[in-house]
Amino acid sequence: MQELTHYIDGAHVKGTSGRFADVMNPATGEVQAKVPLASASELAHAVDIAAKAQPAWAATNPQRRARVLMKFVTLLNRDMDKLAEALSREHGKTLPDAAGDVQRGLEVVEYCIGAPHLLKGEYTDSAGPGIDMYSMRQALGVTAGITPFNFPAMIPMWMFAPAIACGNAFILKPSERDPSVPLMLAELMEEAGLPKGILQVVNGDKEAVDAILYHDVIQSIGFVGSTPIAEYIYATGCANGKRVQCFGGAKNHMIVMPDADMDQAADALVGAGYGAAGERCMAISVAVPVGDETADRLIEKLVPRIEKLKVGPYTAGNDVDYGPVVTGAAKANIERLVQTGIDQGAELVVDGRDFKLQGYEEGYFVGPHLFDRATKDMDIYKQEIFGPVLTTVRAQTYEEAIGLAMDHEYGNGTAIFTRDGDTARDFANRINIGMVGINVPIPVPLAYHTFGGWKKSVFGDLNQHGPDAFKFYTRTKTVTARWPSGIKEGGEFSIPVME
Numbered sequence: 001m002q003e004l005t006h007y008i009d010g011a012h013v014k015g016t017s018g019r020f021a022d023v024m025n026p027a028t029g030e031v032q033a034k035v036p037l038a039s040a041s042e043l044a045h046a047v048d049i050a051a052k053a054q055p056a057w058a059a060t061n062p063q064r065r066a067r068v069l070m071k072f073v074t075l076l077n078r079d080m081d082k083l084a085e086a087l088s089r090e091h092g093k094t095l096p097d098a099a100g101d102v103q104r105g106l107e108v109v110e111y112c113i114g115a116p117h118l119l120k121g122e123y124t125d126s127a128g129p130g131i132d133m134y135s136m137r138q139a140l141g142v143t144a145g146i147t148p149f150n151f152p153a154m155i156p157m158w159m160f161a162p163a164i165a166c167g168n169a170f171i172l173k174p175s176e177r178d179p180s181v182p183l184m185l186a187e188l189m190e191e192a193g194l195p196k197g198i199l200q201v202v203n204g205d206k207e208a209v210d211a212i213l214y215h216d217v218i219q220s221i222g223f224v225g226s227t228p229i230a231e232y233i234y235a236t237g238c239a240n241g242k243r244v245q246c247f248g249g250a251k252n253h254m255i256v257m258p259d260a261d262m263d264q265a266a267d268a269l270v271g272a273g274y275g276a277a278g279e280r281c282m283a284i285s286v287a288v289p290v291g292d293e294t295a296d297r298l299i300e301k302l303v304p305r306i307e308k309l310k311v312g313p314y315t316a317g318n319d320v321d322y323g324p325v326v327t328g329a330a331k332a333n334i335e336r337l338v339q340t341g342i343d344q345g346a347e348l349v350v351d352g353r354d355f356k357l358q359g360y361e362e363g364y365f366v367g368p369h370l371f372d373r374a375t376k377d378m379d380i381y382k383q384e385i386f387g388p389v390l391t392t393v394r395a396q397t398y399e400e401a402i403g404l405a406m407d408h409e410y411g412n413g414t415a416i417f418t419r420d421g422d423t424a425r426d427f428a429n430r431i432n433i434g435m436v437g438i439n440v441p442i443p444v445p446l447a448y449h450t451f452g453g454w455k456k457s458v459f460g461d462l463n464q465h466g467p468d469a470f471k472f473y474t475r476t477k478t479v480t481a482r483w484p485s486g487i488k489e490g491g492e493f494s495i496p497v498m499e
Contacts, residue, residue: 003034004023004034006203008046008049008200008201019205020035026326028363037176038207046202054139066114073109079188083098084101084102085314086180086184087152088323111465119137122135132480134478139166139473140243142218143220146221146223150279150281152175160172169197213236218242225246227249227456227457230248247281248456252283252285252413252415253288253408254268256289257290257418259420262298262301267305269287271441274309275321277323281412282413285384286390288393289395290401291395302349303349303370311368324364331365331387335366340379344380345378352388368389369389373394410457414443415440433455434458445466448466450468451463
């Protein structure tokens with residue numbers, strides 16, 4: 001049995017708490033490793049080391065910090081296959097999808113190579129008589145990130161790349177379900193030239209999370225996960241004086257207008273709804289066709305596509321469409337919600353409940369499901385299922401369709417498929433959701449824009465990656481400078497004003 005480690009001060013360190021979590025193989029249901037769960041004292045030890053290393057890193061020229069990231073990109077490309085295989089083995093994703101996980105993180109690292117430009121402040125000369133003013137962006141100190149199981153490469157890089165580019169040290173608490181890739185990323189960062197102690201990986205559960213929330217040296221916390229945990233981390237972290245950004249659950253709607261290309265819409269829904277077994281916060285889980293004729297045509301296109309989906313382990317080849325969900329508990333919850341949908345009156349058009357994969361009966365595979373004629377009061381509509389389940393809610397008008405998305409408590413992503421520019425423009429302007437796709441089913445912004453939802457999908461006022469990341473991981477300091485020339489004799493006791 002492999003025993004995983006923490007990564008502290010440039011070395012793999014065994015856990016000392018005596019507590020471990022099982023790391024499963026989702027395809028077989030077998031335990032393949034154990035990961036240590038850190039105590040509060042272990043977390044504090046990692047923070048102490050990071051705090052000692054951080055000032056010298058912050059004092060390093062931004063261009064030299066960027067060169068470490070440049071080398072890191074080279075190493076990521078070198079080890080892409082190795083990283084993807086490790087990710088698939090623990091998470092269950094197909095190999096192409098796992099490589100995409102790494103690639104989307106790599107793209108944020110590439111953006112952060114521009115740190116020397118992104119960290120520039122502002123300058124005003126002669127703001128007053130003999131007075132110049134300038135602002136600078138400075139590192140926070142020790143920062144932390146708590147990342148989810150569904151993107152064990154991408155989301156850690158979304159957090160630690162900008163944090164480190166800004167001159168911070170970073171404590172990464174990855175998901176205990178698939179911790180190997182975060183450990184590999186820390187190794188590669190140090191191979192790229194990052195000083196020891198700047199990127200620490202501390203595995204753990206709620207005890208480690210609470211230790212992060214209450215440690216007075218940690219200045220900021222990033223989180224991605226479920227909305228209840230996001231609310232807890234945001235409220236607790238802010239109460240302890242930290243800068244916090246938390247990204248929570250989602251229920252992403254895709255509106256299909258009568259004029260849409262129905263083949264294009266169906267292909268988009270199948271990829272966005274069932275890719276990665278639906279375990280994406282940007283998955284489309286609700287299709288909203290406008291009009292019964294549109295709905296009938298859409299269902300007719302969807303059914304054969306869904307029935308042809310190939311479900312299997314990543315070892316079965318690159319033609320597998322999706323793999324298992326991450327745990328037995330996740331599978332059980334998906335199956336529970338599917339039954340709830342049936343009980344509450346939705347029509348199960350594609351029934352994946354009896355799906356079995358020969359030779360992998362103990363794995364966490366879930367067959368694809370398609371519901372039609374669901375209503376907004378049903379649990380399958382209100383709750384995030386996080387599985388290969390697509391729910392169709394029929395709307396009779398465009399206004400009814402857009403109202404469904406706008407009234408839902410989550411506001412992560414949405415999409416509309418239409419050939420009408422006026423409709424698309426109205427949708428983009430009116431919708432109260434953070435990321436919008438127009439004939440694009442998964443509207444995840446590229447690295448040089450920012451990622452973030454609205455409503456109960458986000459807690460905090462700055463998004464991930466893009467320009468917002470450099471704002472989140474720095475403080476602005478403004479300096480007003482006046483040199484001896486022209487200074488009047490004696491003190492001034494009235495507040496200075498412009499003359």
